[in-house]
Amino acid sequence: MLNAQGLRIILCATIVFNITYSDNSFCVFTNDPITHPKMYADYPNLWMLDMSNQTNFAFPQSRVLLAHIKLARFHCNNCSVSSIYKESFAMLPKLTHLELDRNNLSYIDADAFEKNPLLQRVQLVGNNLLKINSEGILRHVTFLSSLNLDWNPGFDINQVQVELPWLLYFSCKHCNTSFVDKSTMKRWQRLGYLYLSDNHIDRVEFDAFLDMPRFKLLNVDRNRGLTNLTIQSKTLLTLSAEGCGLEGILDTSNLKALEFLNVRRNNISNIYERGFESNNNMQTILLDDNLIEKIPEKLLSITLYKLDTLCIDRNPLQPSELLEEFNTKYSSKRLRRGCLNDQNPTKAFEYILPTQNGVALYTKQATVHVYQEIAKLEHYSQDVVYIEEDYFAENSKVSSVILDHNSRYDFPKNQSFLKSEYIKHVSLVNCSISGIYEQTFKKLPNLKSINLKGNMISSLYSATLFNHNPDLESVNLANNLVKLIAINLFEHHQSLQYLNLNGNKHLSSKPGNLFLFSPSLETLLCQFCNFVHIDSFMFQGLPNLKHLDLSNNKITILQKNAFSAMIHLKHVDLSNNHLTAFGLELHLMKQLDTLCLSGNLKITLEPEYVGGMMRMANKLGQLDSKCEDKTFFRNITEFYSFENTTNKPEEKDDPKRYENIISSASKVIFRSVQFTIILVQIYYQWLGT
Numbered sequence: 001m002l003n004a005q006g007l008r009i010i011l012c013a014t015i016v017f018n019i020t021y022s023d024n025s026f027c028v029f030t031n032d033p034i035t036h037p038k039m040y041a042d043y044p045n046l047w048m049l050d051m052s053n054q055t056n057f058a059f060p061q062s063r064v065l066l067a068h069i070k071l072a073r074f075h076c077n078n079c080s081v082s083s084i085y086k087e088s089f090a091m092l093p094k095l096t097h098l099e100l101d102r103n104n105l106s107y108i109d110a111d112a113f114e115k116n117p118l119l120q121r122v123q124l125v126g127n128n129l130l131k132i133n134s135e136g137i138l139r140h141v142t143f144l145s146s147l148n149l150d151w152n153p154g155f156d157i158n159q160v161q162v163e164l165p166w167l168l169y170f171s172c173k174h175c176n177t178s179f180v181d182k183s184t185m186k187r188w189q190r191l192g193y194l195y196l197s198d199n200h201i202d203r204v205e206f207d208a209f210l211d212m213p214r215f216k217l218l219n220v221d222r223n224r225g226l227t228n229l230t231i232q233s234k235t236l237l238t239l240s241a242e243g244c245g246l247e248g249i250l251d252t253s254n255l256k257a258l259e260f261l262n263v264r265r266n267n268i269s270n271i272y273e274r275g276f277e278s279n280n281n282m283q284t285i286l287l288d289d290n291l292i293e294k295i296p297e298k299l300l301s302i303t304l305y306k307l308d309t310l311c312i313d314r315n316p317l318q319p320s321e322l323l324e325e326f327n328t329k330y331s332s333k334r335l336r337r338g339c340l341n342d343q344n345p346t347k348a349f350e351y352i353l354p355t356q357n358g359v360a361l362y363t364k365q366a367t368v369h370v371y372q373e374i375a376k377l378e379h380y381s382q383d384v385v386y387i388e389e390d391y392f393a394e395n396s397k398v399s400s401v402i403l404d405h406n407s408r409y410d411f412p413k414n415q416s417f418l419k420s421e422y423i424k425h426v427s428l429v430n431c432s433i434s435g436i437y438e439q440t441f442k443k444l445p446n447l448k449s450i451n452l453k454g455n456m457i458s459s460l461y462s463a464t465l466f467n468h469n470p471d472l473e474s475v476n477l478a479n480n481l482v483k484l485i486a487i488n489l490f491e492h493h494q495s496l497q498y499l500n501l502n503g504n505k506h507l508s509s510k511p512g513n514l515f516l517f518s519p520s521l522e523t524l525l526c527q528f529c530n531f532v533h534i535d536s537f538m539f540q541g542l543p544n545l546k547h548l549d550l551s552n553n554k555i556t557i558l559q560k561n562a563f564s565a566m567i568h569l570k571h572v573d574l575s576n577n578h579l580t581a582f583g584l585e586l587h588l589m590k591q592l593d594t595l596c597l598s599g600n601l602k603i604t605l606e607p608e609y610v611g612g613m614m615r616m617a618n619k620l621g622q623l624d625s626k627c628e629d630k631t632f633f634r635n636i637t638e639f640y641s642f643e644n645t646t647n648k649p650e651e652k653d654d655p656k657r658y659e660n661i662i663s664s665a666s667k668v669i670f671r672s673v674q675f676t677i678i679l680v681q682i683y684y685q686w687l688g689t
Contacts, residue, residue: 453478
């Protein structure tokens with residue numbers, strides 16, 4: 001309610017430190033400054049006075065602030081108080097709580113609380129205190145149990161001499177304390193809770209808290225200079241040192257009562273395996289974001305019956321066969337339940353880290369050899385089995401990543417291979433990649449070439465595997481185990497020019513089925529695959545194809561219009577197949593300049609085809625000039641040239657002559673092939689010797 005003077009007065013019913021105030025006590029909230037000590041004499045039941053946000057109000061220097069026999073709480077947050085004088089609270093004998101947050105307080109008289117024997121709680125957050133006063137002394141605070149000095153950026157607890165025998169709670173976050181030692185703590189024997197986060201602490205003495213029988217909590221978060229925290233306490237329950245600079249081995253063996261441990265975001269590299277043996281009450285262990293490479297084998301075998309949370313994510317954990325057993329225990333005990341809520345489950349270590357011996361590469365340890373924008377990861381002894389997806393995320397210099405010959409590496413199933421807007425080329429030759437997944441290349445939007453030669457990929461089942469790589473130009477899948485390729489895998493890739501499928505011995509396409517659809521593909525290599533029958537429909541989805549290599553397959557049937565849809569075709573290699581008949585409509589293939597047919601041991605020319613070849617004798621002589629074996633068409637053209645110069649003119653229209661030509665040509669071709677086989681046999685016999 002508001003009184004006649006405009007004060008907001010309410011009845012107070014509060015319990016503070018087990019003291020109940022309910023006897024019609026009043027709490028007053030006012031915007032009026034105190035102008036004289038007797039200002040609230042008409043309110044004998046006044047229990048709390050809050051005059052916060054009076055930005056021009058300061059304590060008078062030459063007189064008491066207020067005289068009141070019952071006032072217990074005084075608040076003046078966000079005022080302009082710069083000093084507390086000896087007389088300021090001299091006539092407030094029942095004062096228990098004082099709040100002066102966000103003032104300009106820099107001085108407190110050593111005897112400022114001499115007349116306040118019941119003072120229990122002082123909160124002076126966000127001021128300019130350095131050491132209370134020039135002497136660093138504060139007397140008459142025997143029963144003070146709670147002191148909050150947060151955000152006094154120049155305050156150092158070691159610069160003051162304050163005896164606080166009943167102090168239970170002390171907080172000085174964002175202050176200037178540089179160390180914690182036994183000499184300071186011995187003045188606070190009953191201290192239970194100590195908050196010193198965001199200071200400049202670089203050491204905490206081993207026995208600083210040893211003689212403190214009620215000490216329960218220590219928080220030294222974000223003291224970047226603190227590199228070691230090996231302390232001893234018989235009663236400490238909670239220890240938090242998140243975001244410090246802790247290094248080396250984590251050892252909790254001297255904290256037998258410990259229940260909660262938080263050392264996230266440090267540089268801890270090892271855990272003393274037996275350190276937790278004495279922590280029978282341990283409930284929570286938070287080890288995220290350190291440099292721990294190995295999970296102690298005995299950590300989960302220790303009898304920690306009360307342990308319900310163990311977090312160890314974003315550490316450079318190295319893969320190990322022992323992880324499989326650890327993961328089983330970790331999951332069965334549900335130890336992840338208390339970890340960070342923002343952690344993506346697919347990035348949890350138990351899901352992404354391979355359970356085999358090898359090397360894992362992490363962002364925080366990235367030491368990559370970059371030469372002319374190429375990142376080579378081959379120098380890790382070819383043992384890489386895991387790489388963190390954002391390993392190159394912030395490195396704008398790297399456009400090519402080479403991970404060749406890491407024989408144990410496989411793409412993770414639940415996350416992206418890498419994340420980068422700068423990477424354009426990736427190479428993982430001769431690894432152990434068994435499949436490409438929807439997530440694999442999702443976070444490489446500017447990828448242009450992929451080389452996965454010599455892996456174990458068996459299927460490219462989904463048409464969306466490369467949907468996030470619209471600029472893809474080249475894909476090498478040679479020497480894999482590919483049996484199936486989605487027809488529309490590259491349907492929307494307008495820049496794709498090169499596809500290498502060599503050595504996929506189970507890859508084929510049934511007659512009447514479209515093999516692949518790609519409007520831009522120019523080069524298709526399918527050596528040593530399993531093609532048998534090539535019909536006119538199989539390659540209709542490749543209208544821009546210029547180079548087709550189907551050598552070393554098992555092709556027995558090649559329809560004469562098999563390549564009619566590919567009007568830009570320049571190079572066709574059908575060597576070393578099982579063709580028995582050849583009748584391609586070469587006169588319709590206007591762009592063709594290379595056709596390789598050597599090694600088809602039983603091939604014969606269809607009679608109606610010989611006449612056409614005679615008329616194209618000059619062009620045929622050049623078709624295999626770029627082939628590895630240049631004898632097929634040369635033998636044909638040389639034979640026809642010989643016949644034309646030796647036969648009489650009057651015989652040129654004799655029908656029997658054409659039969660002889662056909663028979664002779666077939667013999668020449670067959671003998672040439674036989675001769676080639678003999679030479680090959682002799683060559684391999686020579687190699688064997």
